[in-house]
Amino acid sequence: MAKLSLLFDPFFIFFFFLFISPSLCCPPYQKEALLHFKFLLLGNTSSNSNTDLYGLETWNSTSDDCCQWRLLHCTLQKVNLLDLSDLIPSQDLKPVVTSDILAPLFHLQTLISLDISYNNIHGEIPGVGLANLSNLVSLDMQGNSFNGSIPPSLFSLRHLEKLDMSYNLIEGTLGTNFGNLSNLKRLYLSSNSIHGEIPTQIGNLTNLQWLSLPNNKISGAIPPSLSHLKSLEELNLGQNFLTMELPTEIGNLSNIRWLLLCDNNLSGEIPPSIHKMEQLQILDLENNLFVGEIPTWLFDFNYLLDLGLGENKLVLKNARIAPRCMLMHLSLKSCNLSGQIPIWISNQTDLTFLDLSNNNLEGTLPQWLAQRDLSGLLLSNNKLSGSLPPHLFQSQSLNFLILSNNNLLGLLPDTIGQATEMKMLRLSGNNFSGPIPTSISNMLKLVLLDLSSNRFSSHQFPVFNPNSSLLYVDLSSNKLSGQVPTTFPLGIKVLVLSQNEFSHVLPQNLSNLNQLEYLDLHSNNIGGEIPNSLGGLKNLKSLNLSQNKLSGRIPLSFGGLQSLESLDLSHNNFFGEIPCTLANLFELSYLDLSNNKLEGRIPSGPQMDRMDEPNSYANNSGLCGMQINISCEKVPSEPKLKEEKTKKSNSWEIWFSWEMAVIGYPSGFLSTVLVMYVIGYFNITPQPGLIRSSCYVLSCTAASLFPLLPQKIVTLFFFCTTMVVFNDNEST
Numbered sequence: 001m002a003k004l005s006l007l008f009d010p011f012f013i014f015f016f017f018l019f020i021s022p023s024l025c026c027p028p029y030q031k032e033a034l035l036h037f038k039f040l041l042l043g044n045t046s047s048n049s050n051t052d053l054y055g056l057e058t059w060n061s062t063s064d065d066c067c068q069w070r071l072l073h074c075t076l077q078k079v080n081l082l083d084l085s086d087l088i089p090s091q092d093l094k095p096v097v098t099s100d101i102l103a104p105l106f107h108l109q110t111l112i113s114l115d116i117s118y119n120n121i122h123g124e125i126p127g128v129g130l131a132n133l134s135n136l137v138s139l140d141m142q143g144n145s146f147n148g149s150i151p152p153s154l155f156s157l158r159h160l161e162k163l164d165m166s167y168n169l170i171e172g173t174l175g176t177n178f179g180n181l182s183n184l185k186r187l188y189l190s191s192n193s194i195h196g197e198i199p200t201q202i203g204n205l206t207n208l209q210w211l212s213l214p215n216n217k218i219s220g221a222i223p224p225s226l227s228h229l230k231s232l233e234e235l236n237l238g239q240n241f242l243t244m245e246l247p248t249e250i251g252n253l254s255n256i257r258w259l260l261l262c263d264n265n266l267s268g269e270i271p272p273s274i275h276k277m278e279q280l281q282i283l284d285l286e287n288n289l290f291v292g293e294i295p296t297w298l299f300d301f302n303y304l305l306d307l308g309l310g311e312n313k314l315v316l317k318n319a320r321i322a323p324r325c326m327l328m329h330l331s332l333k334s335c336n337l338s339g340q341i342p343i344w345i346s347n348q349t350d351l352t353f354l355d356l357s358n359n360n361l362e363g364t365l366p367q368w369l370a371q372r373d374l375s376g377l378l379l380s381n382n383k384l385s386g387s388l389p390p391h392l393f394q395s396q397s398l399n400f401l402i403l404s405n406n407n408l409l410g411l412l413p414d415t416i417g418q419a420t421e422m423k424m425l426r427l428s429g430n431n432f433s434g435p436i437p438t439s440i441s442n443m444l445k446l447v448l449l450d451l452s453s454n455r456f457s458s459h460q461f462p463v464f465n466p467n468s469s470l471l472y473v474d475l476s477s478n479k480l481s482g483q484v485p486t487t488f489p490l491g492i493k494v495l496v497l498s499q500n501e502f503s504h505v506l507p508q509n510l511s512n513l514n515q516l517e518y519l520d521l522h523s524n525n526i527g528g529e530i531p532n533s534l535g536g537l538k539n540l541k542s543l544n545l546s547q548n549k550l551s552g553r554i555p556l557s558f559g560g561l562q563s564l565e566s567l568d569l570s571h572n573n574f575f576g577e578i579p580c581t582l583a584n585l586f587e588l589s590y591l592d593l594s595n596n597k598l599e600g601r602i603p604s605g606p607q608m609d610r611m612d613e614p615n616s617y618a619n620n621s622g623l624c625g626m627q628i629n630i631s632c633e634k635v636p637s638e639p640k641l642k643e644e645k646t647k648k649s650n651s652w653e654i655w656f657s658w659e660m661a662v663i664g665y666p667s668g669f670l671s672t673v674l675v676m677y678v679i680g681y682f683n684i685t686p687q688p689g690l691i692r693s694s695c696y697v698l699s700c701t702a703a704s705l706f707p708l709l710p711q712k713i714v715t716l717f718f719f720c721t722t723m724v725v726f727n728d729n730e731s732t
Contacts, residue, residue: 029107030079031066034059036104041087041097054087078110085140086118099123099146106132117164118143125170127151135159142166142188149173155180164188166212171195174218179204186210190236193217198237203228214238214260221245222266227252234258238284242266251276262286262308270295270314277301284308286331294335299323299344310334310355316342323347331355333378341366341379357381357402365389365408376400380426384408393419404450405429417442426450428474435460436475444468452496453477461485476500476520484521486510494518498544502526506550511536522546522568532557542566546592550574554593559584566590574598578623583608594618601625601632 038059058069067074073081082105088094099121105114106129114136121144130139131153139157142164149172150165160181166188173196178187184205195217202211203225209232219241226235227249235256242264251273253259259277262284269292270285281303290312298307304325310333321344328350337359345354346368354369355378364386365379371391380402387410392401398419409431417439425443428450435458436451444465452474459482464470468489474496483504484497492513498520505528506521516537527549535557537543542565551573558567559581565588575597582588583605591611595618602608602617602625612627624632 025064026066026074026077026079030110033104033107034066034069034072034079035061037101040101040104041095054089056087079108080110080135081113082108082111083113083115084119085115086143088119094120097121099126102126103129106130109133109135111136113138115140116144117141120144121146124148125151125154125165127153130154131156133157138162140164141168144168146170150175152177157181158183160184161207162186165192166190168192173197174199174202176201178202181205182207184208185231188212189216191215195219197221198223198226200225202226205229206231208232210234212236214240216240218242222247222250224249226250229253230255232256234260236260238262238264240264244268246271246274248273250274253277255279257303258282260284261288264288266290270298272297274298275300278303280304282306282329284331285312286333287311290314293317294332296321299325299327301325305329305350307331308355310358326350329353332359334358337361339363341369345369352376352397354378365392367391373397378402379406380404382406387411388413390415393417395419396421398422400424402426403430408432410434412437412440414439416440419443420445422446423469424448427454428452430454432456434458436462438462441465441468446470448472450474451478456480459483461487463487464489466490483507484510484524484526486512488513491515493539496520498522498524500524504528506531506534508533510534514538516540517563518542520544521548524548526550529553530555534558535560537561539563541587544568545572547571553577554579554582554598556581558582561585562587564588568592569596571595576600578602592616594620596620598623602627 038056055071063069066072066079067077071083072079097120100123101121102116103126106126109132111133112135114133117140123146125141125146125148130151134157136157137159139160139162143166145168146165147169150170152175155177158180161183163181163184163186167190170189170192172194174194176199178199179201182204185207186209187205188210190212191214193216194213197220198218200223202223206228208229211229211232212234214236215238217240218237221244222237222242224247227247230253232253233255235253236258238260239262242261243266245268246266248271251271254276256277257279259280260282263286265288267289270290272295274283275297278301280301282305283298284306286308287310292314294309294314294316299321300323302325305327306329307327308329308331310331312335314335316332316335316337323344327348330345330348330351330353333355337356338361340363341356341361345351351372352374353376354374355376357378357380359382361379361382361384363384365384365388367389370389373395375397376399378400381404384403384406385408388408390413393413393415399421400423402424404426405428407430408427411434412432414437416437420442422443423445424447426448431454432451433455436456441462441464447469449470449472453476455478456475457479459480464487466489470489470492472494473488473492476496476498478500480497481501481503484502484507486507486509488495490513493515495513495516495518499522502521502524503526506526508531511533514537517539518541519537520542522544523546525548526545529552530545530550532555535555538560540561541563543561544566546568547570549572550569553576554569554574556579558579562585564585567588567590570592571594573596577600578593578598580603583603586607588607588611594616598620599622602623604626609626614628617623617628624630
């Protein structure tokens, strides 16, 4: 009976309809507002079906109850939650819509949560309309193109707990009205163009847990009132223009877990009050102007996982501290570290990422570090020496290894291919020598390979899997030889092989690398003509073949390089005319054809006419065109030059043939008779020795008597005389 009476309790009935009972029909005005929004959205798309595929197909006038539609939720037959995020995921199909499209939604005054993120909405934020949604608790507008300033009417939403306007084009200042949003718990305004100072009224948001303002133009000092936010767990003010010293009051943020202040102009010493942040897990102070010693207490946090102090003027003097925290991420780049790699790092057994670049560290790479299972190791721009330990590449977690600009030397270990998870390998600016290990091709996930500015020398190259992930290869400034290698993945985009000792001709199958965007082969010994197949690299944006031994004509197929922006063929032996097909390169902005043997008219066209830098055509023979202010009418064209040379040659040959006929015929007859007499042709017994001597004397005499005779005629004369002697000797 007690249970039965409970069913008729008024509170129970209210609770049942509020949380348990199914929603009935929504009000007609809300249904009409939603259909109006859909109508406006479809009016901005090229095809209605594009939008219907992503959740709005259930929104139609034939359905009486809009609470049954997708992307929304109702309570007590009223729409209170509307999730319209990323309605059209495909960026190609996403229409450009203005903020006017939101007008119908402002009639839904029962809304508690509204998400319109990532819809490519342009225009100013409709402040008056948003003010009508006085019950809003959560508003998500991130990932659009809203511009203008934050409207003051937005701060009348007293129930708001979450506000996200990240990744837009919002300008203006934060203003002083933010203090009115006393219930706000999460505020995200990252990646906009907000400027001015952080208002002191920000301290009124005592319920705030997350404050994210990175990648804006906020300047001035961090206000001490920020320390009033006792509930704050994340504070991200990175990538702004903040100045001055950190206020000592910042240590009062006792619940802070993430403190991100990187990429600003903060100065002074790191305040000791930070030591009171006992819950701190991530501390990023990189790229500021902090000075003084790195406090050893920074390594005493119980929960600290990520410490970034790079790009400051800090000094770590005590290299043998015994930290109490177990870091996962440690960045001490540009901190004036000297000596060997700090030994206390060996105690960090949970460490996965270490950045000690841009310091003055010396000595070899310690074995304990090589055996650590790191995902990222950055030690570039130091003074490290010695060879690389083989254990370094036996890690199955190593993704990034950057050791550029040190004094490392020796052969690369054969174990390098065992680092199969490697994505970026940069060893440039060292003294490594010998061949590039063939096992490096086992790194199927490798995206970037930079071995430039070393002493690698070999004509054998690794054969990469055609479908591996490698996109960027730089092997420049080494002593590599042989033919230009083509054993790279088919998807490679950047290939730099300049300043080596490559020779032979350019391989035809270089065109198989049809995704190439940047090809640099300058300063080698490459000869033969350029193969026409090179014109098949349709995605090529930059081509540099300068300072080689290339010859022949510039291929007509180069006109097919429609994406080409830079072309350098200088300091070679190209001859003939510049192909007219270069006028088809509408993206071309840099051209250098100097120091060749080119001649004729420089092609004209909308883009070629802009290539008017005289140095681009310097030290060629006979070039003309408006680009170098030389009229082609003053320079005889190649056909005319050939015609004049042909006429002169023919007239000389006619004269020469008649003169030689007059002189040569009697001279030849008398000379033949003389030879026959000397050799005893008219005698009974010939004398072979005398024959050979006489022939030699006669030939020399003929050459001296007729210096104008071509060498072929003299040779023929000698041959005929010899044949006479030979025939006579045979008959005898």
